[in-house]
Amino acid sequence: MGSVGLLYVGAVLIVNGLMLLGRVDARAAAPLNFFVGGLQVITPTYLIFTSGGDANTILSASGLYLFGFTYLYVGFNLLGGLDGTGLGWFSAFVAVCAVVYAGLNFGRFDDPAFGVIWLYWAVLWALFFLVLGLKREELTRFTGAVAIVAGVITAAVPAFMLLTEVWDDYLTTSAIALAVLCVLSLGLYPRLREPRATTATAPAPELREGENPGQAGGTQPRTTEMYGNVAAGQEQAAGRRSDAPAHRRR
Numbered sequence: 001m002g003s004v005g006l007l008y009v010g011a012v013l014i015v016n017g018l019m020l021l022g023r024v025d026a027r028a029a030a031p032l033n034f035f036v037g038g039l040q041v042i043t044p045t046y047l048i049f050t051s052g053g054d055a056n057t058i059l060s061a062s063g064l065y066l067f068g069f070t071y072l073y074v075g076f077n078l079l080g081g082l083d084g085t086g087l088g089w090f091s092a093f094v095a096v097c098a099v100v101y102a103g104l105n106f107g108r109f110d111d112p113a114f115g116v117i118w119l120y121w122a123v124l125w126a127l128f129f130l131v132l133g134l135k136r137e138e139l140t141r142f143t144g145a146v147a148i149v150a151g152v153i154t155a156a157v158p159a160f161m162l163l164t165e166v167w168d169d170y171l172t173t174s175a176i177a178l179a180v181l182c183v184l185s186l187g188l189y190p191r192l193r194e195p196r197a198t199t200a201t202a203p204a205p206e207l208r209e210g211e212n213p214g215q216a217g218g219t220q221p222r223t224t225e226m227y228g229n230v231a232a233g234q235e236q237a238a239g240r241r242s243d244a245p246a247h248r249r250r
């Protein structure tokens with residue numbers, strides 16, 4: 001049952017990654033976050049209630065709430081115009097827990113491939129913490145790319161392998177292939193990193209009151225808009241006033 005949810009985790013990570021890259025409108029991504037967030041809360045609840053008290057089943061299912069709550073949190077932030085700081089710090093909690101689950105997969109569950117997957121999720125959620133919790137917006141586009149890679153190689157592909165029952169045949173091969181691909185993906189960092197904002201530089205257009213970032217030119221990190229805040233609302237209001245279609249305003 002968790003494999004079904006994992007497939008749709010692939011979808012939401014890809015869409016959220018595209019949102020971080022400025023390719024998907026922030027509010028348009030909210031519904032999928034609610035769908036998958038809801039699924040990732042209902043699924044572990046069902047698994048735990050039907051586990052018969054089996055400790056490993058409960059332990060495995062417990063980790064799914066980390067992500068269910070993340071996606072619901074994203075959805076509420078996007079639609080409610082909330083500041084992303086709370087989600088950022090929750091992501092730090094998720095990242096630390098993900099390291100623990102990685103260790104459990106390498107050891108207790110004897111599944112090194114999922115150990116690698118959990119480590120990559122720890123990296124991704126640590127990036128969410130940096131971007132949202134610490135406002136390191138220069139990492140936004142890199143985080144988006146890592147989310148897309150995660151959606152494909154740590155969610156959609158493993159989900160299909162689990163659903164077709166071939167996962168257990170390739171545990172070691174998958175672990176090595178995943179580790180190589182995950183490390184290679186981190187090589188996108190120099191290409192996608194934005195110049196870091198300092199106190200000596202002006203804040204990003206999204207952070208300037210009443211300014212439409214479309215007027216500033218260039219590609220800007222979409223963080224504050226993506227996870228909802230007052231500036232995002234201002235940007236969207238400004239965007240609605242523009243005659244240009246949404247995709248042209250980016």
Ligand SMILES: NC(N)=O
Nearest residue numbers: 006009067068121
């Ligand atoms: N399982 C995840 N990363 O949603």
